[in-house]
Amino acid sequence: MKSNRIIISFLGAGLAGLTGWAEVTIPITTPNTALVLKAADNGRVYQQYLGKRLANDDEYAKTRCGAEAYITHGMEDYFEPALHINHADGNQSTLLKYAGHNSETQADGSTLTTVRLSDEVYGDNVNLFYVTYPDVDIVKSWTEITNGEKKPVEMEKYASSMLHFNAPAYYLTQFNGDWADEVNATELPLSFGKKVIDTKLGARPNMFVSPFFQLSLGEPAGEDSGDVLVGTLGWTGNFRFTFEVDNDGRLRVISGINPYGSQRVMAKGETFTTPEFIFTLSDKGRGQASRQFHDWARKYQVHKGDESRMTLLNNWEATYFDFDEDKLIGLIGEAKELGVDMFLLDDGWFGNKYPRHSDTQGLGDWEETANKLPNGIGALTEAARKQGVKFGLWIEPEMVNPKSELYEQHKDWVITLPNRDEYYYRHQLVLDLSNPKVQDYVFGVVDGLMTKYPDIAFFKWDCNSPITNIYSNYEKEQSHLYVDYVRGLYNVLDRVKAKYPDLPIMMCSGGGGRSDYEGLRYFTEFWCSDNTDPVERLFIQWGYSQIFPSKVQCAHVTTWNKSASVKFRTDVAMMGKLGFDLKLDDLTPDEIRYCQNAIKEYNRLKPVILEGDQYRLVSPYSGNHTSTMYVGKDGRQAVVFAFDIFPRFKENLADVKLKGLDPKVVYTVREINRGDGSSRDAGSYTGDYLMKVGLPVFTLGKLTSRIYELNAL
Ligand code: GLA
DSSP states (O other): OHHHHHHHHHHHHHHHHHHSOOOEEEEEEOSSEEEEEEEOTTSOEEEEEEEEOOSSGGGGGGSOOOSBSSOBTTSSOOSOOSEEEEOTTSOOOOOOEEEEEEEEEOTTSOEEEEEEEEOTTTOOEEEEEEEEOSSSOOEEEEEEEEOOSSSOEEEEEEOSEEEEEOOSOEEEEEEEEETTEEEEEEEEEEOBEEEEEEOOOTTSTTSSEEEEEEEEESSOOOSSSBEEEEEEEEOSSOEEEEEEEOTTSOEEEEEEEOOTTOOEEEOTTOEEEOOEEEEEEESBHHHHHHHHHHHHIIIIISTTTTSOOOOEEEOHHHHTTOOOHHHHHHHHHHHHHHTOSEEEEOSOSBOSSSOOSSTTSOTTOOSBOTTTOTTHHHHHHHHHHHHTOEEEEEEOTTEEOSSSHHHHHOGGGBOSOTTSOOOOBTTBEEBOTTSHHHHHHHHHHHHHHHHHOTTEEEEEEOOOOOOOSOOOSSOSSGGGHHHHHHHHHHHHHHHHHHHOTTOOEEEOBTTBSOOOTTGGGTOSEEEOOSOOOHHHHHHHHHHHHTTSOGGGEEEEEOSSOTTSOHHHHHHHHTTSEEEEOSOGGGSOHHHHHHHHHHHHHHHHHHHHHTTSEEEEEEOGGGSSEEEEEEEOTTSSEEEEEEEEOSOOTTOOOOOBOOOSOOTTSEEEEEEESOTTSOOEEEEEEEHHHHHHTOBOOOOSOTTEEEEEEEEEO
């Protein structure tokens, strides 16, 4: 099959100059999805089909062929293009024709299909890449554009992907919000014209809207029903998704780097590679689409995606900047007492000329504050070693306070306008990562700490400012900075990953300001939000779960919203990567015992919660309750989480039908992690019963919760 395709592609290219173009079909398939491209007899490449995979490959040719696969500016199309090049002679038109394609199997078992296009008049080349997997319905796609002209060209638009749809109606779900209010699901119908989701925040790109969306076709998809495409851009920088419905009711979706302020000059022979647009199609609603993403992420994308995750105690909300060595050693002891794997020291440990006693100064000076930590980080890693817990450390190496020695020495490393007043976001500025010297410096922050303190077992890598007042002392083309910043960041992270391949790192950005799948090739997890109120977290975790598996979502128990019990707060955090951000003084002895027991239960159930299939049963958006369950991959164990938020008086409580179980298997159901630490037998039922009838998991209690463990008999 593979060699046939290569022969066809050779023929296609070979015949072009002689007798016109032979038609070529290019199937890009996952187990259940097909994206079929066609090189037509005019040489142009069209999207023939995108949808459920057909049983008979020959029938794709019968489908109504769609629009050109990667539409260029300046030709006959009336709507938004994927590519816009201003050629050296001032002409703005590009016409791409088929120049061959091939498919190859990659080391991880995936298939890489390359479709080569070129402009015969200007000599520019465009390669469209698609990666598909043998066992998961995900397509990864990106584009490579090469300037084949004799002089530089300028690109106005350079999308990663363009997809076409023809459905009776379209509904878009975006995930927007703000600091401490991330990923609120908002659904809207699309009608004629454009809807754009984009961001211009640079370093902290996802602060207002996340780089992923759900597109329902025909009617709004439910959890288990409806056709839905879920897409995301792997790019820790400005992104843009454009949804445009044309005069015929057809929809195009263009995904890529936001070209805002980012015209790209390409020298002769230069190639620009876009980030990856990753998508999945589900004909069984959003739940299935999420599980497809979760499986793919754990197996193919996330750094150490197939490994478990550490529980931790973080001191941020316990102490903020107010700590010294004794206090920290006390907290390290508390980490041990709680039973977590690691103690994580947050912001406030560095700076001497400008000690970091608040967020107003010290950022950039990565040396321990002598009067807080007279014996350095070494005393803390040693204390952790003695207690048998790991030690993790907070850094924010891309940023600088103007009140710092780094700023005094390297003002030219800062992104700021040379001829205007400086503007500070959280009293800080962003370093210019387009500059290789700055990249060396940022790498050196991690490398220096790891060299001096090899026992550091984890970093929390923060990024608290967007890029504003954008100007680089290094760049020749100012319009390259947004993109080159991100590339500079990836250069640094590549070096960190190469030298410290086993080092887990949390991606953090003033809460969830960074949460994308390219970042997760380097980071093992991300901080979802600075908002740790458990009620808010139920919504935030629901939002992120649409695309990210539980093991990458850091969820901490804190003292936010003390009207919720410690049990409620812990139960919420147990649905993600569990951590604590408090001191034991904040808890009663009974509450401490509760947490200790919960950590043991979590460790026991990690294979189900972190590696299993997630089923969202009842949405917090739908009312006063919410429930989510996880089913182990072998179907023999499951965990159900149920939360009552603010039920109404005498509200009717329906049983909740479970999902993903084996109907023939009998499961014992136990309520575990009860307030007093005990567990309770809740009966035995077949999977059939549990999925058709369900369980009475909700109550009329306010801010109450329950966890049920199911085991196959
Ligand atoms: C950001 C992070 C917090 C904490 C602070 C420290 O806001 O999201 O978790 O690390 O920085 O300044």
